Amino acid sequence: MNKEIAEQIKGMLVERLRIPADELEYDSELFGEDIGLDSIDSIEIVVGVENLFGVDLSGAAKEDFRSIETLTAYVEAHKED
Amino acid sequence: MLNEKRCVITGLGLVCATGDNTDECFQAALDGKSGIEDAKSFDTTECYSHKGAEVKLTDEQLAGGKYDRTTALGIKAAGEAIRDAGLDMDSEDASEIGVLLGSCIAGAACVDKYYNQKERGEKGDPNDIMSISATVIAGNVADYYNAGGITANIVNACAAGTLSLALAIDLIRGGKGEIFLAGGCDSFSSLAYAGFHALRALSPSECSPFNHSDGITLGEGAGVLVVESYEHAVKRGAKIYCDVLGSGVSSDAYHITAPRPDGEGQMSVITRAVKNSGLKFTDIDYVNAHGTGTAKNDESEFLSLKTIFGENKDLYVSSTKSMTGHCLGAAGAIEAVLTVKALKEGKLPPTTGYSEEDLEVLKEKSGGIRFIANKPAEKEIKYAMSNSFAFGGNNASIVFAKDPNVLNLTCPKQCLYVTGIGIVSGDYDEASGDYIAKLENEEFKNYGIKSAFLRKLDRLSQLQLLSGLRALEDAGITVTEENENIIGICIGTNDGPMTEIANFQKGIIRDGIEKGSAFAFPNTVYNAAGGYLSIATGIKGYNVTIANGYQSGLQSVCAAAGAIMFGYESIMLASGTDECTVIDDEIYSDLGLTGEGKMTLGEGSSTCIIEKDSSAAERGAKRYAKIAGFSSARDTSGDRTDNVRLSAKALKKAIGSVLEEGGMKASEISCIYGFGNGIKRIDDFEMEVYKEIFGEDIEVKLVKKDYGEARAASSSLQFAMLAKDIYEGRTENGIAVSYGTSALYSAVLLTKA
Numbered sequence: 001m002n003k004e005i006a007e008q009i010k011g012m013l014v015e016r017l018r019i020p021a022d023e024l025e026y027d028s029e030l031f032g033e034d035i036g037l038d039s040i041d042s043i044e045i046v047v048g049v050e051n052l053f054g055v056d057l058s059g060a061a062k063e064d065f066r067s068i069e070t071l072t073a074y075v076e077a078h079k080e081d
Numbered sequence: 082m083l084n085e086k087r088c089v090i091t092g093l094g095l096v097c098a099t100g101d102n103t104d105e106c107f108q109a110a111l112d113g114k115s116g117i118e119d120a121k122s123f124d125t126t127e128c129y130s131h132k133g134a135e136v137k138l139t140d141e142q143l144a145g146g147k148y149d150r151t152t153a154l155g156i157k158a159a160g161e162a163i164r165d166a167g168l169d170m171d172s173e174d175a176s177e178i179g180v181l182l183g184s185c186i187a188g189a190a191c192v193d194k195y196y197n198q199k200e201r202g203e204k205g206d207p208n209d210i211m212s213i214s215a216t217v218i219a220g221n222v223a224d225y226y227n228a229g230g231i232t233a234n235i236v237n238a239c240a241a242g243t244l245s246l247a248l249a250i251d252l253i254r255g256g257k258g259e260i261f262l263a264g265g266c267d268s269f270s271s272l273a274y275a276g277f278h279a280l281r282a283l284s285p286s287e288c289s290p291f292n293h294s295d296g297i298t299l300g301e302g303a304g305v306l307v308v309e310s311y312e313h314a315v316k317r318g319a320k321i322y323c324d325v326l327g328s329g330v331s332s333d334a335y336h337i338t339a340p341r342p343d344g345e346g347q348m349s350v351i352t353r354a355v356k357n358s359g360l361k362f363t364d365i366d367y368v369n370a371h372g373t374g375t376a377k378n379d380e381s382e383f384l385s386l387k388t389i390f391g392e393n394k395d396l397y398v399s400s401t402k403s404m405t406g407h408c409l410g411a412a413g414a415i416e417a418v419l420t421v422k423a424l425k426e427g428k429l430p431p432t433t434g435y436s437e438e439d440l441e442v443l444k445e446k447s448g449g450i451r452f453i454a455n456k457p458a459e460k461e462i463k464y465a466m467s468n469s470f471a472f473g474g475n476n477a478s479i480v481f482a483k484d485p486n487v488l489n490l491t492c493p494k495q496c497l498y499v500t501g502i503g504i505v506s507g508d509y510d511e512a513s514g515d516y517i518a519k520l521e522n523e524e525f526k527n528y529g530i531k532s533a534f535l536r537k538l539d540r541l542s543q544l545q546l547l548s549g550l551r552a553l554e555d556a557g558i559t560v561t562e563e564n565e566n567i568i569g570i571c572i573g574t575n576d577g578p579m580t581e582i583a584n585f586q587k588g589i590i591r592d593g594i595e596k597g598s599a600f601a602f603p604n605t606v607y608n609a610a611g612g613y614l615s616i617a618t619g620i621k622g623y624n625v626t627i628a629n630g631y632q633s634g635l636q637s638v639c640a641a642a643g644a645i646m647f648g649y650e651s652i653m654l655a656s657g658t659d660e661c662t663v664i665d666d667e668i669y670s671d672l673g674l675t676g677e678g679k680m681t682l683g684e685g686s687s688t689c690i691i692e693k694d695s696s697a698a699e700r701g702a703k704r705y706a707k708i709a710g711f712s713s714a715r716d717t718s719g720d721r722t723d724n725v726r727l728s729a730k731a732l733k734k735a736i737g738s739v740l741e742e743g744g745m746k747a748s749e750i751s752c753i754y755g756f757g758n759g760i761k762r763i764d765d766f767e768m769e770v771y772k773e774i775f776g777e778d779i780e781v782k783l784v785k786k787d788y789g790e791a792r793a794a795s796s797s798l799q800f801a802m803l804a805k806d807i808y809e810g811r812t813e814n815g816i817a818v819s820y821g822t823s824a825l826y827s828a829v830l831l832t833k834a
Contacts, residue, residue: 017600018536020522036533040338043279043599051592 087311092166094158097302098134110430134300134406149212155266158303179230183241183265185410187215220823236607240471242413247328264414266303275597288374300406304414327357333474344385350476366462372400413469473612491648501556501690516683516789545610548686569623573633575792577607630821634797657797658686683789704834710742754799
């Protein structure tokens with residue numbers, strides 16, 4: 001996993017969705033019991049990731065939104081350098 | 082004091098995308114003429130939707146160009162309503178006319194302008210700042226026309242226009258006024274456009290309510306109705322359009338943006354309005370539906386209407402938003418004007434945009450309901466209802482009638498008590514120079530608030546939630562299925578969620594309208610705090626938020642008392658809440674109000690539980706104090722263009738009224754909780770008036786010395802501390818007094834329980 005990307009995504013989640021940083025691990029279930037995000041939050045993540053990396057998440061599968069780890073993998077795979 | 086006064090509509094004013102006045106708009110509605118076109122107010126190139134229902138008139142044409150567009154729209158519609166009602170605004174009678182206006186986005190056009198200037202490194206215009214908050218709208222409209230009665234801005238998002246009418250009839254029936262200009266206004270704005278765009282709630286083309294239901298089309302406009310007691314109307318020989326019977330207000334306690342899929346809250350509000358009106362479900366002839374065009378709204382509303390009006394085989398329904406667009410805080414008022422016209426003329430406007438195929442689908446979907454599609458229905462009707470459902474899970478409904486009816490309002494004179502207090506106030510913070518409140522996650526956790534919920538709440542909502550939870554705990558009230566429908570919420574605020582509004586706007590200035598924050602947008606509505614409080618606690622009753630200057634925290638007590646008097650609720654949470662962040666610091670500093678020798682900002686929230694005698698007795702509640710009188714007063718003498726003017730006349734009138742209501746003499750009053758905030762002009766004025774009424778020795782307590790100018794949170798804190806002082810024996814009785822813009826003052830008299 002690209003730690004630099006993961007840290008940026010984590011920072012974005014903390015800032016845009018006000019998730020307490022100390023409750024957020026790379027493998028936390030974002031939409032499950034751990035953090036409890038919902039559909040409005042997922043729209044926010046799409047915009048946040050696009051702003052940070054220019055990667056369009058709107059076509060991504062539900063599993064790609066599961067955790068910071070999966071989001072990082074998606075960004076890594078679709079990022080144009 | 083209380084009766085079931087007959088309330089009538091005697092004047093109409095309307096401006097929206099389909100026309101510049103009521104007749105034009107009503108004719109357009111009958112003709113099925115839509116006002117939706119490509120949006121022109123700002124560039125939507127990068128958005129997936131480009132539609133809007135904008136008013137063609139410029140700010141200059143609406144109101145001379147001096148006001149924010151939302152206020153200008155309100156001025157335009159109010160002017161027509163005044164002329165239509167034949168009101169002489171230069172006469173002595175104008176001093177009795179109050180103004181109650183609903184708004185959702187308030188001065189969003191000025192927010193846009195101010196932060197664009199700031200982002201470019203320019204100095205912001207104080208005139209823009211003064212127009213940003215909803216707090217000034219009704220006062221400015223009232224001042225414009227020399228209307229000297231009391232004012233309020235109802236800021237319950239898309240239900241605001243209907244709620245302002247509901248408040249008007251309550252105030253008239255409660256003896257707090259005889260005549261009001263009531264309605265709502267909202268302008269087209271990049272803020273709302275970007276917000277609904279972010280939520281993917283805009284239709285890609287023209288909205289199609291109860292049809293394709295693929296999203297809303299935003300509009301702008303204003304509707305203003307002259308609501309008057311029958312006696313007053315007859316006395317001045319006014320023409321009468323119709324009666325206003327009862328209203329309903331309820332909370333979903335479900336989600337901040339989405340309605341309950343099962344329609345429970347919507348059915349509850351319709352039931353309340355029908356019941357309060359003394360009617361049966363089968364009596365209603367026409368419903369002007371909320372019908373926004375989003376899948377979630379249309380599905381739940383369809384379900385609600387079909388379920389609750391199942392026995393009604395002759396019910397006509399339409400959504401005029403297919404032509405006017407969704408005008409947010411103005412929507413309910415615009416629809417009320419169209420509904421009154423439909424009732425009067427026996428012509429019911431349609432929902433437009435159905436193809437032959439759509440009509441087939443509609444036939445199956447609508448079951449026994451007569452959905453009016455494409456063409457108007459000609460039908461003499463007796464009872465018409467208008468419904469509005471808003472963000473925060475706020476629902477409002479109102480019934481208009483051709484003839485009077487015996488209402489089902491229980492308004493016996495009864496004593497009201499303060500039975501619980503929850504205070505959140507600030508401590509002096511060296512770094513910011515403000516009084517800042519502590520919000521500990523641990524305390525929220527102890528109240529059972531999960532962090533996944535808490536993180537959604539902006540600062541204003543967290544302050545409000547905490548004071549509400551503390552007050553309920555202090556009163557020993559647990560919200561259960563048994564009492565959830567007899568508890569309501571009334572919140573006052575001066576600046577609302579200004580931090581969320583500013584940050585959202587800054588975000589779209591920086592990133593583009595197409596990249597608004599879906600997370601932040603729901604919090605930019607003023608009633609989000611009240612919505613979250615209802616969701617967190619499960620309170621499903623009355624829910625109103627009033628933004629009306631620093632005195633809003635006291636006006637919320639007045640409105641809460643009204644909600645109990647009419648039997649809507651047994652228990653009300655009355656709050657005042659305002660936040661203090663770097664955004665507020667910037668705004669107040671740009672206004673030149675803070676700094677050496679001026680006021681120090683604070684923040685906080687105080688919630689008092691107001692409860693009727695029988696409910697308090699049944700629970701064995703502790704009683705802090707008895708509400709012996711509440712009153713608001715205004716004055717339009719002097720320079721009306723100066724909306725921060727002071728008026729000894731209005732202040733004396735507010736105090737005089739509570740003394741009269743409480744049957745007390747000035748010499749019997751032990752203390753005053755005043756509003757002095759360190760600005761010499763205001764402090765001197767205040768002391769002068771008190772000395773004149775109560776003599777040199779009257780004790781005046783000033784909370785702002787210890788907690789800063791926390792605006793609406795200060796006025797509610799004055800009230801709460803007075804109640805505590807009485808309970809703990811520090812004083813026999815007292816009056817809490819506060820002020821707002823456009824020379825508005827409120828006073829509440831508390832005595833021993």
